[in-house]
Amino acid sequence: MTLKEMCPVLYFGDLGDKRGKLVVIEGAQAIPFDIKRVFYIYDSDSTVIRGQHANRESEFVLINVAGQSKVRITDGREEFVVGLNKPMMGVYIPKMIWKDMYGFSSDSVLLVLASTHYDDKEYIRNYDEYLKEMGIKK
Numbered sequence: 001m002t003l004k005e006m007c008p009v010l011y012f013g014d015l016g017d018k019r020g021k022l023v024v025i026e027g028a029q030a031i032p033f034d035i036k037r038v039f040y041i042y043d044s045d046s047t048v049i050r051g052q053h054a055n056r057e058s059e060f061v062l063i064n065v066a067g068q069s070k071v072r073i074t075d076g077r078e079e080f081v082v083g084l085n086k087p088m089m090g091v092y093i094p095k096m097i098w099k100d101m102y103g104f105s106s107d108s109v110l111l112v113l114a115s116t117h118y119d120d121k122e123y124i125r126n127y128d129e130y131l132k133e134m135g136i137k138k
């Protein structure tokens with residue numbers, strides 16, 4: 001499986017009508033896990049790089065519910081960038097994938113759905129350590 005196949009861009013149904021848009025994301029249906037945690041990032045700007053980690057246990061879906069940002073995704077071998085710029089699109093990030101979020105517009109609200117409760121111990125925040133755990137570097 002390629003990295004892009006492992007981290008698909010997801011499009012959610014729009015149940016909107018004349019009154020406005022409505023996007024629903026049901027855990028284990030529209031996304032491949034049950035949602036245990038939700039957090040959102042805003043007030044970052046175009047100079048900021050966030051993320052810069054991989055997670056041993058957590059899976060995520062990232063959605064810009066307002067504004068836009070970019071996510072660089074890598075497994076240490078391949079990499080690609082997803083531009084998040086629509087409230088009905090997201091990207092799925094499985095365990096052990098390294099991600100950087102950047103290019104935040106001033107109105108960006110980046111919603112993150114996670115499969116786990118927060119546990120700092122499952123984060124790999126050092127890229128060399130990540131490459132070692134991936135068996136890419138000694």
Ligand code: TYD
Pocket residue numbers: 037039041050051052118
């Ligand atoms: P950090 O992992 O740097 O955020 P991001 O991945 O979005 O760039 O987290 C910033 C701080 O917030 C850090 O001290 C850990 C804490 N935090 C929690 O306590 N719970 C959470 O769910 C998250 C995502 C972060």
